[in-house]
Amino acid sequence: MSKGPFKLERAGLLQLLQALKTQGYLTLGPTVREGAIVYDELHRLEDLPIGYTDHQEGGSYRLEQRGDGAMFGYNVGPHSWKRFMHPPILRLFRARQANGDLEFESEGEAAPKYAFIGVRACELQAIRVQDRVFLGGPYQDPHYKARREQVFIVAVNCTQAGHTCFCASVESGPRAQTGFDLALTEVVDGEHSYFVGEVGSEAGARLLDRVAHRAAQEAEWNQALALVDRAARQMRHLDTQGLKERLYQSLEHPRWQVVANRCLSCGNCTQVCPTCFCTSVEDHTDLAGQVAERTRRWDSCFTADFSYLHGGSVRVSTLARYRQWLTHKLASWQDQFGLLGCVGCGRCITWCPVGIDLTEEVAAMNDVQTGRFAPKEAGGAHV
Amino acid sequence: MPSKPRKPTLAVWKFASCDGCQLSLLDCEDELLAVAGAVQNAHFLEASSTVMPGPYDLSLVEGSITTPHDALRIQAIRKNSRFLVTIGACATAGGIQALRNFADVEEFTRIVYARPEYIQTLKHSTPISAHVLVDFELRGCPVSKAQLLEVISAFLHKRKPAIPQHSVCLECKARGTVCVMVAQGIPCLGPVTQAGCGAICPAYQRGCYGCFGPQENPNTVALSAWWTQLGVDEAAQQRAFRTYNAGASAFSKEAERHG
Numbered sequence: 001m002s003k004g005p006f007k008l009e010r011a012g013l014l015q016l017l018q019a020l021k022t023q024g025y026l027t028l029g030p031t032v033r034e035g036a037i038v039y040d041e042l043h044r045l046e047d048l049p050i051g052y053t054d055h056q057e058g059g060s061y062r063l064e065q066r067g068d069g070a071m072f073g074y075n076v077g078p079h080s081w082k083r084f085m086h087p088p089i090l091r092l093f094r095a096r097q098a099n100g101d102l103e104f105e106s107e108g109e110a111a112p113k114y115a116f117i118g119v120r121a122c123e124l125q126a127i128r129v130q131d132r133v134f135l136g137g138p139y140q141d142p143h144y145k146a147r148r149e150q151v152f153i154v155a156v157n158c159t160q161a162g163h164t165c166f167c168a169s170v171e172s173g174p175r176a177q178t179g180f181d182l183a184l185t186e187v188v189d190g191e192h193s194y195f196v197g198e199v200g201s202e203a204g205a206r207l208l209d210r211v212a213h214r215a216a217q218e219a220e221w222n223q224a225l226a227l228v229d230r231a232a233r234q235m236r237h238l239d240t241q242g243l244k245e246r247l248y249q250s251l252e253h254p255r256w257q258v259v260a261n262r263c264l265s266c267g268n269c270t271q272v273c274p275t276c277f278c279t280s281v282e283d284h285t286d287l288a289g290q291v292a293e294r295t296r297r298w299d300s301c302f303t304a305d306f307s308y309l310h311g312g313s314v315r316v317s318t319l320a321r322y323r324q325w326l327t328h329k330l331a332s333w334q335d336q337f338g339l340l341g342c343v344g345c346g347r348c349i350t351w352c353p354v355g356i357d358l359t360e361e362v363a364a365m366n367d368v369q370t371g372r373f374a375p376k377e378a379g380g381a382h383v
Numbered sequence: 384m385p386s387k388p389r390k391p392t393l394a395v396w397k398f399a400s401c402d403g404c405q406l407s408l409l410d411c412e413d414e415l416l417a418v419a420g421a422v423q424n425a426h427f428l429e430a431s432s433t434v435m436p437g438p439y440d441l442s443l444v445e446g447s448i449t450t451p452h453d454a455l456r457i458q459a460i461r462k463n464s465r466f467l468v469t470i471g472a473c474a475t476a477g478g479i480q481a482l483r484n485f486a487d488v489e490e491f492t493r494i495v496y497a498r499p500e501y502i503q504t505l506k507h508s509t510p511i512s513a514h515v516l517v518d519f520e521l522r523g524c525p526v527s528k529a530q531l532l533e534v535i536s537a538f539l540h541k542r543k544p545a546i547p548q549h550s551v552c553l554e555c556k557a558r559g560t561v562c563v564m565v566a567q568g569i570p571c572l573g574p575v576t577q578a579g580c581g582a583i584c585p586a587y588q589r590g591c592y593g594c595f596g597p598q599e600n601p602n603t604v605a606l607s608a609w610w611t612q613l614g615v616d617e618a619a620q621q622r623a624f625r626t627y628n629a630g631a632s633a634f635s636k637e638a639e640r641h642g
Contacts, residue, residue: 034561034588059609061566078561088557265600266574267549271556282545287414287421287536298557303549304599318600353552353564353574354609 005216029117059355069191075162080274111146121173126274155180159227161234164346169238185224196224260319267300269348391440394426398446403525404471437463461515472524477630524627548599554582575601596628603637
């Protein structure tokens with residue numbers, strides 16, 4: 001895997017897509033549907049959002065024409081790769097009564113072999129976060145693992161930032177550093193574009209061998225880096241300095257009630273978040289009482305059912321639910337998993353139906369410190 | 384030889400309603416035989432004119448209470464039912480006919496009927512739960528076939544029905560539908576409405592109409608403020624909250640704010 005930076009024309013990208021299909025991958029990537037750029041199956045290059053970009057603000061997303069032929073000239077949309085590796089609805093097992101016994105059938109389908117094309121740097125970080133959540137502890141999620149182990153990742157760097165992006169603040173982007181098989185940067189020239197890329201794995205190197213390409217010249221490489229660097233300078237900001245401590249000290253801050261008055265507790269932020277992983281399990285029986293099945297589905301800390309313990313929900317108010325989500329994502333996630341739960345993709349800002357912006361909420365907690373809670377330090381002493 | 388265990392008896396009752404919810408049961412197609420196999424159909428006039436006397440193990444009640452006669456009839460049904468489950472927006476919130484609650488029903492009868500003095504009707508259309516104890520309320524206009532089967536199956540097997548009370552948004556996201564309000568500026572009641580329909584309307588590029596009534600923690604005031612920014616005027620906002628679930632507390636209060 002000693003390959004240096006390479007240059008790929010569009011014909012090479014098509015060969016890459018075809019080579020992945022030949023190897024049995026279901027090729028998934030960005031495509032235009034229902035007024036947005038979503039992730040779905042890519043059959044040909046024309047399925048890509050050629051010439052499209054998006055304008056994003058809190059609670060608003062609009063597709064726009066770029067006026068050129070860029071294939072990856074947009075920022076992340078409503079979908080994330082989590083829906084493929086951690087499906088929204090999954091049957092875990094089915095049991096039937098037979099001769100007085102219970103016969104169990106587990107989820108029998110072989111995990112699909114996915115190739116993700118157009119993974120952004122923030123999304124690579126989101127995959128790392130979910131790897132930590134699902135595979136990093138003593139209990140691994142077999143469903144996630146089966147999908148994750150087979151994934152082939154073609155990252156594509158962002159050369160522009162969306163209005164709700166802040167990956168640079170949480171150091172997850174905009175340049176893909178690790179966690180990909182191949183990483184590309186698109187250099188657009190009018191209706192045409194080419195790609196400057198780097199290899200991230202043996203599998204990536206092997207695939208590249210099957211595709212027409214040449215070594216990138218230094219000027220081409222530098223130009224690609226400059227484009228990505230430009231994106232880094234366009235973003236909004238989240239101050240991560242002492243973030244965990246600040247939030248722990250702000251648990252009684254009056255701002256929580258202000259945001260709770262706006263929050264719909266609809267759960268959209270958690271569903272579009274590429275790292276939120278919470279699920280609930282439901283049991284169903286058929287009418288005859290012969291077959292029972294257990295299904296796992298995405299849930300959200302914004303629903304009452306999710307925090308229902310015996311006797312009732314432990315988070316009845318919207319304030320408690322929003323505070324749980326934000327402090328978990330940005331603070332207690334660090335204690336639990338050793339990293340931030342936020343990757344700076346901005347989806348929760350854009351896809352909040354009323355435009356609540358977590359960077360704004362965190363900034364508002366900075367001015368007055370009225371908290372009275374201090375977490376235990378590692379040594380057990382109260383601070 | 385021991386006799387076969389008796390099948391639980393099912394009764395279906397109609398009050399002020401369009402029959403759409405009880406027809407959802409007949410519309411079960413593939414599952415209809417399973418329903419017929421699992422329960423003894425004891426009183427279901429849309430399906431059979433054969434009527435068995437009560438008591439009944441499970442009563443499904445459709446429709447709202449709008450007449451003095453019906454207010455008495457529901458008491459008798461409750462007394463004759465082990466479990467009573469309401470099905471649909473009429474039975475759980477008063478239905479579209481609860482629009483009378485915000486007007487003068489006598490004026491309506493004068494306009495509609497040649498001899499209004501023959502009409503005995505109540506000033507308000509009220510849900511079944513305003514009159515008797517209800518064991519479970521199934522939402523929807525009409526109810527979802529899958530949820531109806533789930534509830535019947537849950538009561539037959541003495542388990543909790545898996546009927547979520549969260550917003551429609553979670554169903555849109557699960558099926559991968561792009562949010563119509565965020566991406567197209569279409570006013571949508573999904574964030575304040577209970578799931579259950581499978582998020583049908585947004586999948587066809589329409590905003591949610593709120594057929595399943597308020598979700599468990601609806602913030603209609605904040606949603607309405609956003610709708611105002613989207614350019615929805617006061618009259619349109621009032622109409623949006625005054626449809627099939629006009630009588631549901633959260634929706635009727637919000638509609639009043641736009642009066």
